[in-house]
Every structure is written in structure tokens, then in C-alpha cells.
Ligand SMILES: O=c1ccn([C@@H]2O[C@H](COP(=O)(O)OP(=O)(O)O[C@H]3O[C@H](CO)[C@@H](O)[C@H](O)[C@H]3O)[C@@H](O)[C@H]2O)c(=O)[nH]1
């Protein structure tokens with residue numbers, strides 16, 4: 001018997017793994033030496049030192065080292081994978097896929113863009129009768145519903161066109177904005193004529209939706225009334241089993257879902273929307289695999305489904321494989337990506353790193369999930385109907401769908417009214433009451449024995465737009481960090497709940513993610529305490545002539561060099577390294593800190609965590625500044641003041657400190673702190689420039705600068721009194 005060639009290969013990334021291991025070892029020895037120095041001085045009563053400042057700096061070093069340690073796990077065994085879709089079985093043997101797309105707000109998420117995502121998913125290179133596309137609309141907007149009908153109309157031309165010419169870019173907006181598709185047909189006159197026809201159809205589709213938006217009547221009215229906010233599930237297109245009408249058979253099932261949303265019921269934002277889609281699709285198509293997409297993430301490579309199947313169908317790993325995660329790539333990243341919007345470390349380091357320990361975490365978009373894994377462990381125990389209902393709620397239809405998970409239902413016309421009736425129950429806001437829906441954290445799949453893989457093909461499988469304005473980045477990343485830290489402090493803490501159920505290295509990976517916001521505490525200390533001490537002439541680092549100074553210098557240089565080597569090895573440049581250093585520092589004292597505050601506020605019951613979707617509306621001014629690599633300080637005063645005040649504090653203490661060193665000639669004692677403050681000021685140069693030099697609208701507002709100066713002076717005076 002001829003052995004089938006493998007559907008995919010996996011290899012450990014060398015030399016990254018070796019460099020990381022050696023570095024971890026050497027760096028940890030230097031850290032231990034540093035601790036020894038701190039402890040010996042702290043408990044040496046003959047040494048004159050500001051005990052509070054020393055203790056705070058030492059605590060910060062301990063916390064920073066702890067997060068560093070967690071961080072090493074994801075660098076231990078990075079892997080990369082390649083899939084061979086051409087080796088998959090014939091189309092008729094492929095399993096069905098449900099695509100879930102979420103949208104929430106037609107004002108922040110332009111409907112035409114959302115439809116582009118829908119169209120790109122409908123035209124995936126996969127048997128259309130095995131594809132079902134669901135759109136969840138938390139905005140409940142009649143515009144979205146109308147646009148879906150228009151999108152279906154356009155899809156009837158778009159899909160055959162893509163298939164006929166093997167179009168690679170199946171998101172119409174992107175396709176028509178590119179000059180060529182790199183296809184041999186691109187020269188033929190027939191192709192050019194067809195392309196023009198389709199282009200005008202796309203323009204027509206866009207115009208219709210735009211006009212509907214401008215027309216108040218159909219614009220933002222709700223699909224449900226205030227008196228009757230019941231859910232709406234509308235099957236826009238039914239795929240027919242019998243290919244009587246060719247046109248019908250070639251378009252996937254298309255469903256619009258607007259779940260019930262009452263202010264009195266928690267609706268769990270996107271997670272709640274996905275749960276509703278899971279149930280509704282369960283009784284409609286019940287495909288064994290699910291692709292989850294954000295409305296701003298279009299399918300850039302139509303073969304992604306087939307690539308995912310190379311893993312999901314591989315008998316060697318499929319038993320426990322829960323999902324295949326693709327990276328989140330964005331098309332609107334500028335060359336000098338000042339805010340690190342491309343999330344380089346996530347895409348190039350974290351995900352491959354997690355993949356080396358039984359799999360990456362779920363990002364929430366661009367992921368193919370095995371439906372069964374969302375319903376229990378890979379080796380489920382027998383449970384009876386009553387238990388099933390306690391877990392999954394009262395719907396008999398849905399429970400039945402669980403039982404036949406490997407078999408696909410199709411909705412026929414005769415029973416569609418009953419099934420649709422059931423979908424409304426499943427999309428109601430009370431359905432989850434007294435059930436286990438929405439109770440678990442996202443790494444629970446791995447705790448239950450499931451694994452995942454990370455697939456990063458050279459052509460990005462999904463491409464999205466990301467936010468490139470400082471204000472939106474503040475909102476978005478505060479939300480991320482708050483959510484992650486909440487898991488860290490919940491009963492699902494990866495370091496406790498996780499270590500009992502996963503490997504130590506895997507729990508460390510998740511621990512890093514959950515506790516990353518805690519970077520804010522040591523970094524806030526490092527941004528203030530050495531500076532206060534410098535200003536008051538108190539040393540907290542060894543003298544530059546002392547041999548212990550080498551330990552501190554080594555830890556600093558070794559951390560920077562490791563980061564630089566990672567950036568360069570992953571194809572980055574020196575500039576990316578500098579940007580990432582800067583943004584890490586700025587993030588630590590802003591979004592990580594706000595995320596931490598959000599969790600603290602939630603604890604004391606002051607506010608619930610919300611999910612404000614980022615704005616996907618193109619704002620020319622913000623984009624221009626981002627493209628030019630100029631920081632954009634058009635953000636709320638509340639968010640800017642802490643950052644600006646810290647930079648001002650560093651400027652004040654640097655000037656004061658250097659003045660003192662010159663007068664007292666205490667150069668060797670204070671060198672460490674002078675360098676420390678100087679480094680911060682160099683890294684924060686764009687902030688200083690925004691305060692002092694810039695005149696454009698993106699500069700730091702004068703009111704913010706003034707307020708920051710006042711705060712920094714108060715802090716400097718109080719701090720000097722308390723610490724010294
Ligand atoms: O109540 C809500 C709020 C949001 N969304 C949808 O959630 C998606 C993500 O929202 P977006 O504003 O684009 O957030 P991002 O910060 O860009 O999303 C990232 O961060 C989210 C977690 O904060 C993840 O869920 C996403 O997958 C990930 O791309 C969008 O499709 C929204 O329409 C809902 O469906 N309901």
C-alpha cells in the first residue's frame with residue numbers, strides 16, 4: 001500500500017529556539033545576581049539608603065522578572081507549519097463549514113465594509129453547498145439586513161466570476177482597488193470585459209447600500225421594534241440540495257441573525273453574539289467546522305478553508321485538535337508602524353511559541369474551530385438529557401443537533417417555519433439563564449485536553465483593517481488588557497487552574513498573557529522613583545566604578561539585544577525594534593495601566609467592562625499622521641495626562657539631577673540614574689516633540705501640557721517628601 005503523503009509538516013524554528021534558551025539561562029543568572037545585590041544591601045543596616053525607594057525598586061524588579069520568566073515559556077519551542085491543500089481528499093469528502101461574522105454598529109462599522117467581508121467568505125474556495133455564512137448584527141439595523149439582500153444579488157455575479165477566472169482576491173473592494181490580480185486571464189479581452197461588468201455591478205451594489213444609508217427611512221431603523229425587541233433570524237438564501245437551478249446551488253446558505261437585546265439582560269458583547277450563532281447554526285446547518293471572523297477581517301486567500309482542513313482532517317492529530325488559528329494581518333499598516341499596529345510579537349513570536357506547547361490561543365477572528373470542541377472534552381463522558389439541558393439550555397432542537405454533530409442538517413422548505421421559530425428562542429436574551437453558556441475562559445479548551453495549531457502561510461489568509469489612531473488604540477488595548485487580567489484574577493487563573501490541567505510551560509504562556517498588564521506597575525515605578533531620587537541626590541544603582549554596576553548594565557543590554565535579535569530574525573528592521581521598545585514603554589504606563597484600573601474598578605463595583613467596537617470609518621487626518629510616523633495626541637485629556645506628566649517629570653528631574661551632579665561632582669554615584677532618565681527621554685522623544693515643537697492638530701494640546709506640568713510638580717514635591 002502506498003503511504004499517503006502528509007497533509008502538513010511542522011518544524012521547530014531554529015536558531016530562534018536555541019538563542020532563546022541560552023539567553024534565558026544567562027539572563028536569569030544575571031537577574032539572580034542583581035537580586036542578591038538588592039537583598040544584601042536592603043538588609044545591611046550599616047548602609048545608608050532610602051529604604052522605601054529601595055524596597056519599591058526591588059519589588060518592581062521582582063515583578064518585572066516574574067513576567068519575564070513567564071515570557072520565556074513562549075520562546076522555548078517556537079514552531080512553524082506548512083499545509084499541502086492539494087493533498088486533500090476530493091471535494092465531496094470535505095466536511096461542511098459554517099462561517100460566523102459579527103457586526104455591532106453600522107455607524108462605526110460601515111455596512112459596505114461588512115458586506116465585503118460577507119462576500120469574501122461566501123466566495124471561499126470550498127464547495128458552496130458545504131458553506132453557510134451567518135452574520136450576527138448586534139446593531140439590529142435594517143440597513144444591514146437590506147445590504148445582505150443586495151450582497152446576495154451581487155454574489156450571483158461575483159461568485160461565478162471568481163470561480164471562472166480563479167480570482168485570488170475575493171473581497172470585491174480589495175480586488176477592484178488592485179490593478180491586477182496576477183492572473184494569466186488578466187490580459188485577455190474577454191476577462192477584461194467581464195471584469196468591467198462585474199465592477200459596475202459592484203459599484204451599483206455599493207451605491208444602493210450607500211443611498212439606503214443616507215435615506216433615513218431605511219438607514220438606522222431597527223429590525224425589531226421597541227415594543228417587541230424579539231430576535232430576528234432571516235434566511236437570506238437557502239442552498240438547495242438538488243441542483244435544479246444551477247444558480248441556486250452555487251451560492252452558500254446566507255443567514256442574518258439579530259439577537260434579542262434588552263438593557264436588563266447582560267448580552268456579553270461579541271462572545272454573546274457568537275454563542276447565539278453557535279446555537280442558531282446548530283439547528284440550521286450544524287456544520288462540524290466553524291470559521292469565526294470579525295466584520296473587519298476579510299478572507300484574503302480563498303484557500304484558507306482547505307489549508308485548515310489539512311490539520312483538522314489529519315487522522316494523527318484530528319482527534320484532539322480543536323482549532324486552526326491564522327494570524328491577524330492588516331492591510332493598513334504603514335512602513336514606519338509607530339504604534340506597532342501590526343502586532344509583530346503576537347504574530348511572529350507568541351503564536352508560534354504557543355504552538356510549540358499544544359497550541360496557540362484563540363484570537364477571536366481568522367480561526368477554524370471544530371464545533372464538537374465547543375461542546376465538551378475530546379473524550380466526552382455519557383451525560384443524560386437533563387444534564388445536557390442544564391448545560392445547553394431547553395431547546396430540544398439544539399440538543400438534537402448536538403447529538404448528530406457529525407451529520408449535517410439542511411433546512412428544507414417544509415419544516416423551515418418550525419426551525420425558524422426555534423432559532424428565535426435560541427437567539428433570545430433569556431435563553432442562557434441558568435445554563436453554562438458563557439461561563440468559561442478562552443484557554444479552557446486546552447485545559448479540557450484540546451489542542452490547536454497556528455498556520456501562517458506566506459499569503460495572509462485573512463486581512464483586516466486595524467485602528468491607527470491613538471484614541472482608538474487606547475480604547476481597544478485597554479479593553480484587551482482588562483479582559484485578559486480579569487481572567488488572571490478569576491478562578492480560571494492560568495497559573496493555578498491551568499497548571500493542574502496543562503503543562504507548566506503552557507500555563508506560563510497563558511499566565512504571561514493574563515498578567516501582561518502588570519508590566520504597568522514596575523514600569524510606573526521605573527518612570528518615577530529613580531528620577532525622584534536623582535533629583536534629591538540619592539543613588540539607587542551601584543556606583544559606575546563598582547563591579548556590581550556591570551550586573552545592572554548587563555541585564556539592560558542583554559534584554560535590548562535579545563529583543564533586537566528577535567526583530568531582525570523575524571525579518572524586521574532596527575527601526576521596528578526602536579518603535580517596539582518605545583511603544584512597549586508607552587503602553588505599559590497607559591493601556592496596561594488603564595486595563596489594570598478597569599479591573600480594579602470592576603472589583604469595587606464601580607463599572608462593568610464594556611466592549612466599544614473600534615471605529616472602522618476612515619479618518620483621513622488620523623491616517624495621514626500615522627502614515628507620516630507622527631504620533632497623534634488627539635485623545636481624551638484623562639488618558640493623555642498620565643503619560644505626558646511622566647515625561648515632564650523625567651524632563652524636570654533630568655535637568656535638576658544633572659545640575660546637582662555638576663555642582664556636587666557626584667557623577668559616578670548618579671551615573672546609573674542619569675542614564676536611566678536619559679534613556680526614557682530619548683525613547684519618549686515623539687512625546688516631547690508633540691509638546692514643544694509641533695504645531696499641527698495632532699500635537700499635545702496646551703491644556704494637557706499645562707495640567708501635566710502641574711501634576712508632575714505636585715508629584716515631585718510630594719514624592720520627595722515621602723521617599724526621602
Ligand atoms: O457587542 C459587540 C461588540 C463587538 N462585536 C464585534 O466584535 C468584533 C471585534 O470588534 P472590533 O471593534 O473590531 O475589536 P478589535 O479590538 O479590533 O478586535 C480584536 O479584539 C477582540 C477582543 O477584544 C476580539 O474579539 C477580536 O477578534 C479581535 O480582532 C467586530 O466584528 C464587532 O462587530 C459584536 O458583535 N458585538
Ligand SMILES: [Mn+2]
Nearest residue numbers: 294296465614
Ligand atoms: Mn477589529
